[in-house]
Amino acid sequence: xxxxxxxxxxxxxxxxxxxxxxxxxxxxxxxxxxxxxxxxxxxxxxxxxxxxxxxxxxxxxxxxxxxxxxxxxxxxxxxxxxxxxxxxxxxxxxxxxxxxxxxxxxxxxxxxxxxxxxxxxxxxxxxxxxxxxxxxxxxxxxxxxxxxxxxxxxxxxxxxxxxxxxxxxxxxxxxxxxxxxxxxxxxxxxxxxxxxxxxxxxxxxxxxxxxxxxxxxxxxxxxxxxxxxxxxxxxxxxxxxxxxxxxxxxxxxxxxxxxxxxxxxxxxxxxxxxxxxxxxxxxxxxxxxxxxxxxxxxxxxxxxxxxxxxxxxxxxxxxxxxxxxxxxxxxxxxxxxxxxxxxxxxxxxxxxxxxxxxxxxxxxxxxxxxxxxxxxxxxxxxxxxxxxxxxxxxxxxxxxxxxxxxxxxxxxxxxxxxxxxxxxxxxxxxxxxxxxxxxxxxxxxxxxxxxxxxxxxxxxxxxxxxxxxxxxxxxxxxxxxxxxxxxxxxxxxxxxxxxxxxxxxxxxxxxxxxxxxxxxxxxxxxxxx
Amino acid sequence: xxxxxxxxxxxxxxxxxxxxxxxxxxxxxxxxxxxxxxxxxxxxxxxxxxxxxxxxxxxxxxxxxxxxxxxxxxxxxxxxxx
Numbered sequence: 001x002x003x004x005x006x007x008x009x010x011x012x013x014x015x016x017x018x019x020x021x022x023x024x025x026x027x028x029x030x031x032x033x034x035x036x037x038x039x040x041x042x043x044x045x046x047x048x049x050x051x052x053x054x055x056x057x058x059x060x061x062x063x064x065x066x067x068x069x070x071x072x073x074x075x076x077x078x079x080x081x082x083x084x085x086x087x088x089x090x091x092x093x094x095x096x097x098x099x100x101x102x103x104x105x106x107x108x109x110x111x112x113x114x115x116x117x118x119x120x121x122x123x124x125x126x127x128x129x130x131x132x133x134x135x136x137x138x139x140x141x142x143x144x145x146x147x148x149x150x151x152x153x154x155x156x157x158x159x160x161x162x163x164x165x166x167x168x169x170x171x172x173x174x175x176x177x178x179x180x181x182x183x184x185x186x187x188x189x190x191x192x193x194x195x196x197x198x199x200x201x202x203x204x205x206x207x208x209x210x211x212x213x214x215x216x217x218x219x220x221x222x223x224x225x226x227x228x229x230x231x232x233x234x235x236x237x238x239x240x241x242x243x244x245x246x247x248x249x250x251x252x253x254x255x256x257x258x259x260x261x262x263x264x265x266x267x268x269x270x271x272x273x274x275x276x277x278x279x280x281x282x283x284x285x286x287x288x289x290x291x292x293x294x295x296x297x298x299x300x301x302x303x304x305x306x307x308x309x310x311x312x313x314x315x316x317x318x319x320x321x322x323x324x325x326x327x328x329x330x331x332x333x334x335x336x337x338x339x340x341x342x343x344x345x346x347x348x349x350x351x352x353x354x355x356x357x358x359x360x361x362x363x364x365x366x367x368x369x370x371x372x373x374x375x376x377x378x379x380x381x382x383x384x385x386x387x388x389x390x391x392x393x394x395x396x397x398x399x400x401x402x403x404x405x406x407x408x409x410x411x412x413x414x415x416x417x418x419x420x421x422x423x424x425x426x427x428x429x430x431x432x433x434x435x436x437x438x439x440x441x442x443x444x445x446x447x448x449x450x451x452x453x454x455x456x457x458x459x460x461x462x463x464x465x466x467x468x469x470x471x472x473x474x475x476x477x478x479x480x481x482x483x484x485x486x487x488x489x490x491x492x493x494x495x496x497x498x499x500x501x502x503x504x505x506x507x508x509x510x511x512x513x514x515x516x517x518x519x520x521x522x523x524x525x526x527x528x529x
Numbered sequence: 530x531x532x533x534x535x536x537x538x539x540x541x542x543x544x545x546x547x548x549x550x551x552x553x554x555x556x557x558x559x560x561x562x563x564x565x566x567x568x569x570x571x572x573x574x575x576x577x578x579x580x581x582x583x584x585x586x587x588x589x590x591x592x593x594x595x596x597x598x599x600x601x602x603x604x605x606x607x608x609x610x611x
Binding site for chain 1: 568572573576577580586590594
């Protein structure tokens with residue numbers, strides 16, 4: 001096997017890269033909306049309970065799996081998981097992790113490119129002097145491909161990802177994390193202070209920022225007893241930590257066998273929580289409520305969700321701060337989102353780059369270029385069919401369902417196939433903190449059960465998605481021929497998106513089969529792999 | 530103002546003083562941020578302080594601990610040596 005000489009330069013670089021992998025758009029745009037809709041301040045009770053029962057155990061096990069695989073020179077989930085279980089099934093299942101990374105990267109890079117476009121337009125002063133409707137329409141025109149900008153910034157964004165992936169861990173991914181994460185903290189902190197300290201009558205605000213904060217954090221303890229609140233909390237913890245993808249394993253595989261992973265995992269995990277709870281909860285909602293009030297914000301949320309607040313509403317609100325502060329606010333907000341995005345998308349690209357390097361002896365530049373090409377090829381239908389639901393379809397099946405399936409199976413592999421005793425020893429090898437023994441119990445029983453519960457309770461929703469139940473219901477109710485044709489087109493596009501995903505999955509499985517056959521045919525290679 | 534908790538032991542003077550301090554701290558913050566109610570403020574402060582504490586605690590531990598001195602070197606499959 002071709003042994004990559006690449007490695008982490010510093011420990012803090014690794015922790016920041018791992019935290020950057022976890023920190024994404026959801027920390028700023030999804031968490032506050034979830035909290036607000038599921039009990040406000042009391043949402044944090046199920047949220048933090050799920051963090052302890054599921055988030056931390058999954059983080060610890062994924063770090064341990066990655067470092068274990070790294071001992072044998074494996075840096076991607078197919079072979080890392082193959083090193084934990086004897087059956088070839090685990091290698092194929094590991095390929096499922098690679099599939100998730102590629103499919104999520106395909107649409108994630110597109111959102112990432114929005115942040116660059118909005119950053120550019122903020123600097124250009126595009127939003128200055130515009131009405132709220134005009135700023136919102138800018139977003140609608142953007143995703144409707146009303147100009148060349150979406151294509152340009154998307155290709156540019158994929159190019160940036162390829163560039164840093166080609167530079168490797170130390171010079172690429174780690175450097176981005178070392179620069180991007182501190183800036184993300186700084187910008188987030190400044191915007192959070194601005195959001196919380198906003199006063200009525202100041203810079204056009206009609207309410208103080210604390211009204212939004214109050215609305216977000218007022219606990220509704222009766223909501224704690226509702227199962228859907230726990231499901232939402234578990235889902236949020238799951239997606240915010242970026243577990244169940246294979247990216248954590250890839251990064252952790254470059255840690256020495258006797259170096260600590262427990263402290264690193266805790267540090268990266270809590271850092272993500274800080275960004276989500278302390279910063280994410282103090283920017284979008286307080287600022288938006290300060291300008292449009294609670295009812296206004298609810299109407300905006302109902303129309304376009306958290307992403308709508310971030311891209312349709314905030315750019316206008318920043319213009320109310322005046323030409324200089326408005327520019328600074330816009331630059332900080334979209335830079336922050338860009339750093340959150342690129343640190344995650346690089347983590348999605350790293351496993352495929354490693355697979356291509358190790359199994360085909362490709363140069364890293366070529367492997368990174370292959371990743372970029374695949375993202376571009378998959379991205380075209382996502383961009384063209386954005387308003388027809390192709391983006392949502394990718395997000396639902398790969399960024400939602402597949403993650404839970406992968407995490408559930410990998411938790412079984414770690415605790416029951418590899419064995420909880422070996423797994424626990426691996427977590428504690430070189431640990432610089434005492435990991436409470438309760439996590440051993442959680443890893444074996446509680447975490448898989450929670451994941452199974454999430455999957456089980458999601459089955460009706462998954463079934464409804466598979467059958468397009470909501471769309472067919474809409475179709476049955478409409479009497480307008482044009483609307484009916486539009487719904488049929490959406491169903492058609494969504495089915496095409498599914499075919500595309502299935503094709504990607506089958507293609508990757510075939511690729512792994514070919515790699516394994518090549519290895520079997522080369523005795524010298526199979527001896528080491 | 531009775532600062533003892535309902536049904537609480539009034540002989541626990543220290544507890545009463547602590548409760549009193551918290552009480553006035555909350556009142557102060559409520560006046561300063563008059564738009565926030567007490568339960569929202571408590572939820573906000575408690576969660577933010579806890580998350581910030583653990584973040585700083587583990588980050589300081591990482592920064593003060595030994596770093597990774599050399600790259601991970603792959604071992605042969607099945608090699609279990611430490």
